[in-house]
Amino acid sequence: MAQREGDPTRRDFLKAAAALAAGHRFGPSDDLTVVTVRGPVKADSLGPTLPHEHVLVDFIGAERIRPGRYDRAEVFRIVLPYLREVRALGCRTLCECTPAFLGRDVQLLLQLSRASGIHLVTNTGLYGAANDRYVPGYARHESAEELAERWIREFTHGIEGTSVRPGFIKIGVDPGHLSPIDRKLVVAAVRTHRATGLTIAAHTGNGTAALEQMEILSSHGVAASAWIWVHAQNEPDLAIHEQVARAGGWVELDGLSDRSVDRYVKLLEHMRSKGLLHRVLVSHDAGWYHVGEPGGGRFRPYTTLYRKLLPELRRRGWTDEDVHQLTVANPAEAFAVRPRLKTRS
Ligand SMILES: [Zn+2]
Incomplete structure (x- = not known):
C-alpha cells in the first residue's frame, strides 16, 4: 500500500480497526458471531459445518x-445442486477456502448462499504454497504490515467493492522450514488476527511448517486456538497432531473421501482416545468447478461425512455428543470472531 506510517488516513484506519477489535461483538462469551457472506450470524446458530x-x-x-x-451463471447452475444435496443431509454452513488469486468469487458465493440456504464463509489472505505460484507481485515486496493492512481493509470495508466480508484468514505455506515469503504471510495473518479477531486457516505442508507457525503466533502473543492446521492428515507423525491440539491449535483432517473413510475413523478415534476431540475439525476439501475444464470438470460432492463417516463412527459407539462436538461445536468455536491472545502462564 502506498500509505506510510505517519499518514493520517492510515492512523485513522488503524484506530478504526483497533476500535472494531475492542467492540462488544468480540466479548469473551456472549454474542460471538461468525461472518458469513450474507453477514454475521451467531456462532451457536451455525449448525453442522x-x-x-x-x-x-x-x-x-x-x-x-x-x-x-x-461463466458465473454456468458455475452457479452446476454447483447449486451439490450445495442443496449436502443441505438435505443436514449441513448448514460451509467454509469456502479458495483464496484470492485462486478463484475466490464472493459474488458467486453470495448467489449460491441465497439460493441454497447454506451459510457460506469466505476468506481474506494469500496462498504461499505451491512455490508461490499464487502470490501476486505486490506481495513479494510489501511488508507483513502492508499485507495485513490490505486484509484488515477487506474485513472493515468489504471485498472487491462488495459488502461481503471475510469470515477467516486463509494462508498457505510450503512443506519444511518456512520460506521468507511464507513467514511474511504468517506474520501478516497474525497481525490481521489481532486487529480483526478472524481465525487463521493455514494450508500447511507438514509438521515442521506447523510447529514453526505456532512459534510465530506465540512470539506475537496470539493463542494457538486462533490457528487451524489445514491438511494435518498429511503429517504421518500423530504425536505432532497431539502436540498441536494440546497447545490449543485446531487439527483439521480435511481430505475425507469415500476411499479414505477407514483412515479418518482411525485418525479421529486416536484423537478421541487422547481426550482431544475438542480440537479437531473434519472436512472433504471437495468440490469444485475447475476453471478451464469443460463443464468445470469432475465435481466431488460434499457428502462422505454424512453418508459414510458419521454412520461408521456411530456404529463404533460415538455418542450424539461426540458427533455434535465434531461437526457443530468445534467449527463454531474455531470460526467465532474474537481476538485470541495468549494468557501469561
Ligand atoms: Zn482446500
Whole structure:
C-alpha cells in the first residue's frame, strides 16, 4: 500500500480497526458471531459445518488470473445442486477456502448462499504454497504490515467493492522450514488476527511448517486456538497432531473421501482416545468447478461425512455428543470472531 506510517488516513484506519477489535461483538462469551457472506450470524446458530470445501478453483496462477475466465451463471447452475444435496443431509454452513488469486468469487458465493440456504464463509489472505505460484507481485515486496493492512481493509470495508466480508484468514505455506515469503504471510495473518479477531486457516505442508507457525503466533502473543492446521492428515507423525491440539491449535483432517473413510475413523478415534476431540475439525476439501475444464470438470460432492463417516463412527459407539462436538461445536468455536491472545502462564 502506498500509505506510510505517519499518514493520517492510515492512523485513522488503524484506530478504526483497533476500535472494531475492542467492540462488544468480540466479548469473551456472549454474542460471538461468525461472518458469513450474507453477514454475521451467531456462532451457536451455525449448525453442522464443513470447515474446508471449495466451490470454484482456478489454478492458472497469480500472473494470469483475471475476471471472465468462466461463466458465473454456468458455475452457479452446476454447483447449486451439490450445495442443496449436502443441505438435505443436514449441513448448514460451509467454509469456502479458495483464496484470492485462486478463484475466490464472493459474488458467486453470495448467489449460491441465497439460493441454497447454506451459510457460506469466505476468506481474506494469500496462498504461499505451491512455490508461490499464487502470490501476486505486490506481495513479494510489501511488508507483513502492508499485507495485513490490505486484509484488515477487506474485513472493515468489504471485498472487491462488495459488502461481503471475510469470515477467516486463509494462508498457505510450503512443506519444511518456512520460506521468507511464507513467514511474511504468517506474520501478516497474525497481525490481521489481532486487529480483526478472524481465525487463521493455514494450508500447511507438514509438521515442521506447523510447529514453526505456532512459534510465530506465540512470539506475537496470539493463542494457538486462533490457528487451524489445514491438511494435518498429511503429517504421518500423530504425536505432532497431539502436540498441536494440546497447545490449543485446531487439527483439521480435511481430505475425507469415500476411499479414505477407514483412515479418518482411525485418525479421529486416536484423537478421541487422547481426550482431544475438542480440537479437531473434519472436512472433504471437495468440490469444485475447475476453471478451464469443460463443464468445470469432475465435481466431488460434499457428502462422505454424512453418508459414510458419521454412520461408521456411530456404529463404533460415538455418542450424539461426540458427533455434535465434531461437526457443530468445534467449527463454531474455531470460526467465532474474537481476538485470541495468549494468557501469561
Ligand atoms: Zn482446500
